[in-house]
Amino acid sequence: MTSGSGLQAALKTRHLSMIGLGGVIGAGVFVGSSSGITMAGPGILLSYALVGTLVVLVMRMLGEMAAASPASGSFSVYADRALGRWAGFSIGWLYWFFWVIALAVEATAGAKILHGWVPAVAQWGWALAVMTVLTATNLVSVGFYGEFEFWFASIKVVAIGLFIVTGALAVFGVLPGAHSEQASFSNLTSHGGFLPYGPQSVLAGVLLVVFSFMGSEIATLAAGESENPQHAVTKSTNRIIWRVGAFYLGSILVVLCLVPWDDTSIVEKGSYVAALDSLGIAHAAQIMNFIVVTSVLSCLNSGLYTASRMAFSLGERGDAPRVFARINSRGVPGIAIGASVAFGFIAVFFNYRFPDTVFLFLVNSSGGVALFVWLVICFSQLRMRKILQREAPEQLVVKMWLYPYLTWTTVGLIMFVLGYMVADGEGKSSGRTTIMLSLGVAALVLIISVVKQRLTAPRTSQKAAHRVVDSTPRP
Structure with a gap:
């Protein structure tokens, strides 16, 4: 069975x-949370809550x-339809850029x-190996990708669920351990207060947190290759609230209650390893390393899938080389996958050869893409809702709450965060550099889209004119 785009619709509902x-649980929640905790203290909970x-x-x-x-x-695609070709082109390429850099990270x-674990193999060798294996899984079939992701994601979900339950039992005194006596809700306020660095630290932690949430939208891209896309999207959209609440806020709250935020072990070992160590769990570091590796493989698998499908979509619309829209005999866009992983390999090379110059620039310049994507989704939904209400109201099976007021409120919140990041140029946690570089890349892509439109417009008009002439009845 194939989708309307020619892609193989082989993803099952469980996939x-x-x-x-x-998609909600990225490797960043395990790896990046320690930086956020040291940056904002317990106030990082508010950063996670805001984002x-x-x-x-x-x-x-997006679900709507x-x-x-x-x-x-x-x-x-929705930006293309609602706002114009420039919007679909720009946000599509920015999103693709984000994910090929994420592949390297x-x-x-x-x-x-x-x-x-295996020092005999060089780091670059392992990076090459994991990217090669996951490229192969994406090339075999979309069903193969779905199966791999099902098991990778299952491990993440089970691991973080067990962590939350175990940590909560310790906090409430039900799980005695060698060091569990330090577990307490008082850790949230007894070490310099809930906001030890002041209210501004909450917003300073937002940009760091934003990166962790990228991936939430993958289910909507994959829906086009599923057996029942409308049902899958509706189900995923309706469950997003408890996913965010449990996996992010719940797990970070447990960490902060188990270990004081200013404990040096959070920086030295990582927040989750420090939390497990505090409970006296043997081999905590290796357990967490296994979970992080699983999360990394999951992110790589989904990142390559996502980048390739965005490249495929851009090619299908003429905003990328048409060859990207070619489907192979297994129903996957092989050339789009190859091109995406090729740029991922280039980024990996930059990471090992020029980590503090070229690669740092690439990472920083892609850091604000999530906020740009969300902003475009807001404006697209404002327009698309009107179109759907007028032309196909029966298709509105998922509706945005309190439209259009809540949509505009979301736009205002995103603009506020962007404005704060641009204005805040002081301190170790300033996001100005990241936002300014991201804005610079966005401006460049936007200019390219406008130039492309102007260059192709005359040819499009000529083709249209020829079609009119050719269709004119002859005497």
């Missing part, structure tokens, strides 16, 4: 459900559009752990 679950609220609202908007019209390009993180 989509677990992709939706796993989590934005994610819930934005995913509701995706349930009405599933597409492999998801929000890029995740491959490097996984390679470091794997090299520690």
